[in-house]
Amino acid sequence: MKDLAIGVSGINAVDNPGPGIGVARSLKEDASLNARIIGLAYDAMEPGLYMDWVVDRSFIMPYPSGDGGAYFERLAYIRDQHGLDLLIPNLDAELPLYIKRAGELKDMGVGTFLPSMEQFKLRGKDKLIEVAERMDIKLPKTKVCTSLDQLIAAVDELGLPVMVKGSFYKAYAAYTSTQAVSHFHALVAEWGYPVIVQSIVVGEELNVIGLGDGEGGSLGLVGIKKISVTSLGKIWTGVTIKHRAMMEAANRFIRELKWRGPFELECIVKGDDVYLIEINPRFPAWVYFATGVGVNLPARLVRAALGVDQPPAPDYDAGKLFVRYSYELVTDMVKFQQAVTRGEVG
Amino acid sequence: MNRLSQLALSDEGFVFDPQTGDSFQVSETGIAVLRALKEGRSDEDIAQQLVAHFDVALEEARRDCTDFRSQLKNFGLA
Numbered sequence: 546m547k548d549l550a551i552g553v554s555g556i557n558a559v560d561n562p563g564p565g566i567g568v569a570r571s572l573k574e575d576a577s578l579n580a581r582i583i584g585l586a587y588d589a590m591e592p593g594l595y596m597d598w599v600v601d602r603s604f605i606m607p608y609p610s611g612d613g614g615a616y617f618e619r620l621a622y623i624r625d626q627h628g629l630d631l632l633i634p635n636l637d638a639e640l641p642l643y644i645k646r647a648g649e650l651k652d653m654g655v656g657t658f659l660p661s662m663e664q665f666k667l668r669g670k671d672k673l674i675e676v677a678e679r680m681d682i683k684l685p686k687t688k689v690c691t692s693l694d695q696l697i698a699a700v701d702e703l704g705l706p707v708m709v710k711g712s713f714y715k716a717y718a719a720y721t722s723t724q725a726v727s728h729f730h731a732l733v734a735e736w737g738y739p740v741i742v743q744s745i746v747v748g749e750e751l752n753v754i755g756l757g758d759g760e761g762g763s764l765g766l767v768g769i770k771k772i773s774v775t776s777l778g779k780i781w782t783g784v785t786i787k788h789r790a791m792m793e794a795a796n797r798f799i800r801e802l803k804w805r806g807p808f809e810l811e812c813i814v815k816g817d818d819v820y821l822i823e824i825n826p827r828f829p830a831w832v833y834f835a836t837g838v839g840v841n842l843p844a845r846l847v848r849a850a851l852g853v854d855q856p857p858a859p860d861y862d863a864g865k866l867f868v869r870y871s872y873e874l875v876t877d878m879v880k881f882q883q884a885v886t887r888g889e890v891g
Numbered sequence: 892m893n894r895l896s897q898l899a900l901s902d903e904g905f906v907f908d909p910q911t912g913d914s915f916q917v918s919e920t921g922i923a924v925l926r927a928l929k930e931g932r933s934d935e936d937i938a939q940q941l942v943a944h945f946d947v948a949l950e951e952a953r954r955d956c957t958d959f960r961s962q963l964k965n966f967g968l969a
Contacts, residue, residue: 749911749912749913751911770911770912770913772912783912784907784912784914785912786909786910786911787909787910788910814911863899863907863909863912864907864909
């Protein structure tokens with residue numbers, strides 16, 4: 546396979562890490578891809594800019610806001626100067642723009658492997674009721690609120706405690722009505738309407754990472770349990786599992802929605818009952834866990850995007866342990882200077 | 892396949908449930924009982940085995956088997 550220039554965002558390997566470094570590392574470990582990783586960063590302090598054994602060349606990007614004109618101009622520059630065969634966006638805020646302009650990227654000669662806008666909207670927190678029905682999976686009692694009156698009515702109906710969730714990010718537990726109202730105002734101020742109110746289900750928090758081929762087929766699934774998390778709720782240690790009901794629900798998600806691209810399902814499991822909590826339409830930051838147990842989903846995504854035939858997804862063993870760790874690197878200040886003044890490193 | 896038969900059990904008594912990711916530690920006696928339960932043996936059979944291998948009376952071994960099984964039930968494993 547010829548040298549492949551693959552753009553990867555989310556290279557902020559910090560205490561709340563983006564998935565980019567895990568994706569890049571997975572691609573590098575599949576030697577037959579011959580991947581040259583182009584890191585896309587938003588800040589000169591993103592560690593991935595300096596991790597030259599994983600990311601070959603990095604660029605500071607404008608934020609993907611508005612119509613994305615400046616963002617796409619930057620992508621065109623990267624393609625012209627260094628080549629860009631494929632892009633794997635890994636941050637939630639980038640996805641609407643990438644999905645909206647995927648056709649344009651294709652015309653530029655840059656491949657992607659993303660869900661459609663319809664699929665992307667369906668996995669939104671305000672649409673989970675419909676998706677859970679189609680997946681034949683339980684959902685904690687959920688109310689979608691677009692006013693304070695609706696929130697108060699929802700809390701009355703569901704009973705305390707409840708989870709109060711923003712439409713895109715953040716979720717808070719509320720143990721009193723006053724707390725629920727306070728969270729509601731904070732979420733509306735930051736993320737707008739609607740706000741989602743959900744009953745709290747107590748059980749095991751289990752997750753699945755997967756990749757759908759867009760035609761109802763799975764390109765790979767790995768189930769995990771987070772054994773310990775950081776104060777920000779991010780996985781620190783985990784173990785692979787095979788929860789039959791959860792894996793079946795993940796397969797139904799791919800089949801029913803004809804999901805195209807990577808995803809993560811966050812579930813709460815009580816015995817054989819699986820409750821859907823959230824669907825993330827991208828790789829999670831722990832994507833390398835799947836690669837480490839033999840299911841290299843980023844590499845499989847690249848082959849799917851290029852239309853290359855590949856064997857069915859390999860199986861994995863339950864009981865494999867994931868341990869995240871801290872590490873440091875020391876490099877020359879010139880690299881930081883390049884990031885700040887030229888907006889590129891490498 | 893029931894949950895019990897799926898449990899991974901090491902010689903050191905470390906038990907891993909591949910469905911949920913939960914892990915447990917059991918004693919030497921626990922290892923013997925769990926192995927026998929995974930083989931589908933009856934409580935009476937297991938109690939006899941405990942008497943043969945450990946310094947324990949049959950009545951006590953029967954009680955231990957019953958207790959052990961009820962603990963497994965509490966964990967949703969039996």
